[in-house]
Amino acid sequence: MRSPNIAGKTYSLMIWTPIKPGEEGALRAYLDGLDNGAGSPLAKLPRTHMARWIVVPDMPVAPGTDLRDPLGTQFLLFTSNLDGDVDSYLHELVALMAVEAAEVWGHCVGCPQPAEGVALKAYLHRNQVDSGVAFAAYPNASVKQIKTALDKRARLIDFAVRAQEMKPAERRKEFLEQFGAA
Amino acid sequence: MIRAALPALELSDIQGDILRAYGNSYDCASYAFVRIDCEPEQARAWLAGVVDHVTNAAPWSEKPLTTLNVALTASGLAALGVSQETIGSFSHEFRQGMAARAELLGDTGPSAPPKWDQGLGTGDAHVLLTINAQTTADHRRALAKMQAAMKDTGGVSVLYQQDAELLHGAREHFGFADGFAQPAIAGATEDKAPGGGVPERDGRWRPLAPGEFVLGYPDEDTSVDRARRLPPAPTGAMARNGTYMVWRKLHQDVALWRRTIAAAAARYPYGDARKLAAKVVGRWQDGTPVQTHPHGPDPEFDPAAPGANDFRYRNDLDGRRCPLGAHIRRCNPRDALDPAGKLSLRHRMIRRGMPYGKVLPEGALEDDGAERGLVFVSFQASIFRQFEGVQTPWINDGNIFGLGTDKDFLLGEPSGSGKMTIQGEKPFFVSPQEAFVVTRGGEYLFVPGMTALRALVDGTAG
Missing domain, CATH: 3.30.70 (Alpha-Beta Plaits)
Known part of the structure; x- marks a missing residue:
């Protein structure tokens, strides 16, 4: 079981x-x-x-x-x-x-x-006791994956806010610099 | 779901201005925090003279020229001789006091208790007298009477006093109509149910159980389960007809707010500064909900009309009309979190705030250094569940709304680092989020019923 x-x-x-x-x-x-x-x-x-x-x-x-x-x-x-x-x-x-x-x-x-x-x-x-119900907010993500995702999210939001003021070429350049490899 | 019949509210035993607002005919108010420096017997003698003039909630045929209401802090109960055992029966957060919970409330940086106005948050404020007056002359008379009574008894004095005054059109300092959206309460304000009560799945609204706001009555939990006892309340005389009160003095930097919105609006592709500000608040300045009128205020809008707040968020789950992080949507998400509003109905509060300070002239973009803001007052059966349950997860965080760490943009951010997302064809980010609103101080209080006040005077409150 x-x-x-x-x-x-x-x-x-x-x-x-x-x-x-x-x-x-x-x-x-x-x-x-x-x-x-x-x-x-x-x-x-x-x-x-x-x-x-x-x-x-x-x-x-x-x-x-x-x-x-x-x-x-x-x-x-x-x-x-x-x-x-x-x-x-x-x-x-x-x-x-x-x-x-x-x-x-x-x-x-x-x-x-x-x-x-x-x-x-x-x-x-x-002395372990079984759980009545096991719940995980992100059951298929590891701690490491969650931390990486949060960091990327924060960087993306920061970029999105600043990108509002950028010209298209500048926006593209910075996006690729920051996220192009990911 | 079967709801048990609710007992009638004992209006003449409940203090006034809680269940029903005194209304906008009272132009001036004073909040006087009194410190007791004498033996409990002497303090009770002074309180005896006060209690005789306290305004209760019984309907009046003619509005009195002034009203008077009394609330106490935990240290105030002790100063009046209430036993530690009885004080121990009050809620944990009330006994701790607001200053001890600053971190949780987001009162950090410029809003941190060491920076609060002197006298607030130190345990020295014992009794709060709230005076409302129709005119400045009435106001002066009431204050003089209050001072004379203290002088007569001795040992009690005003530690801190904040005066407040209605602004033209019942606006707050950022220019928005304020205070007209209140919870509808069974047995008191059922007429406000459309938009003020609980949104039910069949499209109707029902008023909230009175125990959400006044102790000694069934609340939303106990009213559906007869086996359950009444909600938690202090022991003895104070178990009935009282409520908890939150008092906060919130400074508003109007010039900073105007400059920030103007600068962001210059980049906003979907409208002007008025529209952007409306998106941040969730209402146009006259109070028209953005949810019902996303493109502009309704010239016919009357905040006092029945159904003025009759709207839901179910048809706007992506926030295209009213942004997911708009101030009023955060403070009362209605059915935004679940179809029957179950996740929001236990977090409602009655608000009776009032602005203080003079208006910054229209169009002024530089601060004049004057103190102005809002005296925030709320009444609820549980400070933890209701006031703090809104302040901490809903105002100071965005996770529950799918907004990450975004905070309520309107209330500002001490570090000036936040932003708000305005959902749209292309989302728009309003930033930076500056410290528009700074806490200058506050207290957690208890508002006893009339019988309980007399028991305090007699020394029989426990």
């Missing part, structure tokens, strides 16, 4: 791990201190479309009902939409993001000590 985690060429990864009682605050503080954007540890994984960690303190009461479904402990949810297969991605994760991965999952129940290498990868694998 086809994996429920696959949408086109992308893979939806979810890892759900209980946080060690009493360590929620330290984990939150560590996550809060991480950079966003280019400085994010997740930027070290170039196949990542979008990824995040979420501390889930408990299940709220379902909206409009009084039904409670307590988790019993706080959990860490990690989600990532990535290019390609999950095995090689987790391999890269423990290798390229080793320091941060050890710190984050080191706060979770059952995490191997030291939290690194093959043992950590196996732990993450074991």
Whole structure:
């Protein structure tokens, strides 16, 4: 059967791990201190479309009902939409993001000590949860292709705006210079 | 879809000017932000004197010479002695305040909170008194009364005051008719439903549920699902008949706007500067929608007429009539995003803004250094979903409309780097997008109902 985690060429990864009682605050503080954007540890994984960690303190009461479904402990949810297969991605994760991965999952129940290498990868694998629905905005484009396209789009718009003021020959010349080879 | 019958609105318990506008007979307004420097008991004694004069929403037979309305910031609730527990039941964004959300709102560069007018966005503004007056004499009298009451009690003073004045023809400073397109609300302004309500697939319009604008009533979510509780609201007395208010002072650089449009219009192949400006706004200066009249304003157009705003975007999905990024299309996309307007109906707000400052003489292309702009006021049940839900993804970004990172051209761009696409046979790009509009300050406020105001005075609001 086809994996429920696959949408086109992308893979939806979810890892759900209980946080060690009493360590929620330290984990939150560590996550809060991480950079966003280019400085994010997740930027070290170039196949990542979008990824995040979420501390889930408990299940709220379902909206409009009084039904409670307590988790019993706080959990860490990690989600990532990535290019390609999950095995090689987790391999890269423990290798390229080793320091941060050890710190984050080191706060979770059952995490191997030291939290690194093959043992950590196996732990993450074991705690993976299948997706209910996998969705990707651009299922057949890789992160690299999307970044290249965005850059080209920005350059084309910039050209189109400036081209309004150009004479035809000048417009043609600059277009070929900028986009002729592409 | 079955809609439950809606309960009647308790108009005499809701403050005035929210559901129905006071109207254009009030030429002058003052927004006075009051700071409380005394114990809660003393502040409540002052508020007691104010509450007696607050204008509610009950229909009037004769318009009063002046009106008075009260709103509070989160720090204002604390200064009046409301418990932290009760304050905690208010929405997150309200408790944070507008300044803390500047990045999200696009208030950066010249619009960043450190550059705001002194007193705004610091937590020092506690109570907002809004005074409307029919004439300048009435206005002076009301202000004097307000000052005298503060002097009597002591410990409270006006921290910041912004006066505003209607411009001729109910225009804003860029020259456009403003403020006449408002959401139609069930039980209050149903007559505005064509063009103001929710566009339904069968061609009809229906008014919005009142809980979108006043707390304590079913909203668009709860009105179709009886099992659901009422929308989120603060606990205690403030749960009913109140609403959240957004107040922003937006400086307008009229000369810069005129120069930019004139320069772009010189290259625009499909019309003159008036037409280009209309494409940017989505309306001609008199208010005629570009969608219904793409070639010129309708000489017969009457913004007050029923159906003045009765139009949709379904027949214009490529933006050839009204550009996809036009200001009014961004702020209320109607059925542009889906046939039944489902993606826009939860993001409506009541606007009660007013211009401030003197008009820049017609034709002037150089700034005279005078302060002028718009006091933007909106009322909504959720600042996050409604005001911020428009400001952040719809005004400050273009992705949802297929416009990449384009922002609302009319509101400008602090870095002066943006552009707008006018769809057409050959698309036309308006650029550069300068900082036409700069935020001078603002606050997130709560407008309690009348019972809640009295509970605040009595110290029983929680």
